[in-house]
Amino acid sequence: MRTTEDIMQRMSRNGLRITEQRKTLVKLFDGASGYLTPKEVYEHMQRVYPGLSFDTVYRNLRVLLDMGVVEQIVFEDGVKFKLSCEEQHHHHHMICLQCEKTLPIRFCPMSETDVPGDFEVVKHKFEVFGYCGECKEAAAAAASREVQ
Amino acid sequence: MRTTEDIMQRMSRNGLRITEQRKTLVKLFDGASGYLTPKEVYEHMQRVYPGLSFDTVYRNLRVLLDMGVVEQIVFEDGVKFKLSCEEQHHHHHMICLQCEKTLPIRFCPMSETDVPGDFEVVKHKFEVFGYCGECKEAAAAAASREVQ
DNA sequence: CTCACTGCAAACCTTTTGCAAACCA
DNA sequence: TGGTTTGCAAAAGGTTTGCAGTGAG
Numbered sequence: 077m078r079t080t081e082d083i084m085q086r087m088s089r090n091g092l093r094i095t096e097q098r099k100t101l102v103k104l105f106d107g108a109s110g111y112l113t114p115k116e117v118y119e120h121m122q123r124v125y126p127g128l129s130f131d132t133v134y135r136n137l138r139v140l141l142d143m144g145v146v147e148q149i150v151f152e153d154g155v156k157f158k159l160s161c162e163e164q165h166h167h168h169h170m171i172c173l174q175c176e177k178t179l180p181i182r183f184c185p186m187s188e189t190d191v192p193g194d195f196e197v198v199k200h201k202f203e204v205f206g207y208c209g210e211c212k213e214a215a216a217a218a219a220s221r222e223v224q
Numbered sequence: 225m226r227t228t229e230d231i232m233q234r235m236s237r238n239g240l241r242i243t244e245q246r247k248t249l250v251k252l253f254d255g256a257s258g259y260l261t262p263k264e265v266y267e268h269m270q271r272v273y274p275g276l277s278f279d280t281v282y283r284n285l286r287v288l289l290d291m292g293v294v295e296q297i298v299f300e301d302g303v304k305f306k307l308s309c310e311e312q313h314h315h316h317h318m319i320c321l322q323c324e325k326t327l328p329i330r331f332c333p334m335s336e337t338d339v340p341g342d343f344e345v346v347k348h349k350f351e352v353f354g355y356c357g358e359c360k361e362a363a364a365a366a367a368s369r370e371v372q
Numbered sequence: 373c374t375c376a377c378t379g380c381a382a383a384c385c386t387t388t389t390g391c392a393a394a395c396c397a
Numbered sequence: 398t399g400g401t402t403t404g405c406a407a408a409a410g411g412t413t414t415g416c417a418g419t420g421a422g
Contacts, residue, residue: 088397093395093396093397094396094397095395095396114386114387115385115386130386130387131387131388131389134386134387134388135388154386155386155387
């Protein structure tokens with residue numbers, strides 16, 4: 077897997093050690109389409125490393141976060157992580173409430189927004205939540221199965 | 225104070241009891257310009273009610289939240305509360321990172337946003353963060369005082 | 373007088389920290 | 398080997414819950 081290898085090499089260059097566990101962690105994010113909670117990460121990882129402790133998960137999430145490999149988002153139901161977007165230019169996200177997959181939105185509303193002259197903008201957040209095509213189809217299929 | 229009385233009456237109509245503490249809590253929000261953390265609420269309230277316990281603060285915040293008197297927002301550094309906006313029509317917010325005061329943004333970016341046909345939008349979030357005129361002035365004044 | 377509210381204590385969940393053992397380079 | 402990483406245990410927030418006593422209507 078390309079990305080995983082790249083990341084591991086970057087970690088190595090940063091003076092970090094490559095452990096089996098970290099490799100698995102990066103692969104997990106590399107394969108995940110949406111966001112993962114620390115708990116979900118712990119559960120996935122624990123299947124492979126039964127003796128795994130929660131604090132190690134947190135520590136390694138922080139390592140990946142500090143390296144910019146993953147990004148952290150605070151949802152209403154808690155903190156979640158996902159692989160950082162490869163897309164370099166500024167963009168926003170559409171997030172599926174079911175699978176938490178993200179789609180890029182290229183449009184940035186800041187250019188259209190009237191800001192009072194005395195307000196100094198530092199950052200902004202624009203996020204659209206809903207259901208992606210696949211999840212809608214799945215839900216529709218499930219519903220029709222129920223009716224039958 | 226108009227708003228506080230209105231809210232207390234609404235609570236009474238909902239079968240809730242009017243206690244001194246709740247009146248003080250509502251007044252606190254009524255007088256606050258920005259967001260308050262549960263901890264800040266506790267600290268303010270404790271000056272008036274030394275025997276106050278934290279769980280009562282949480283319980284009453286939830287009561288106000290359920291009634292729609294206050295709204296809860298999850299910031300990166302934790303949960304905060306503020307009086308619900310009186311402004312009825314859909315709008316967004318500019319939030320001062322210093323004093324956490326909010327200014328309304330009437331423009332809604334959703335009309336300008338290209339959404340794939342198969343994505344069903346449920347909700348969206350558009351927030352602008354920065355420094356308001358007053359806080360910028362205060363900071364500038366403080367800086368020039370330091371230089372002297 | 374009754375039911376809602378409060379304080380206390382304890383539980384719970386998430387996240388962080390100190391330390392000694394295990395491990396990578 | 399030397400410094401990093403890990404597991405364990407414990408602590409540190411933040412939030413919720415059960416219970417008995419207090420207080421509003």
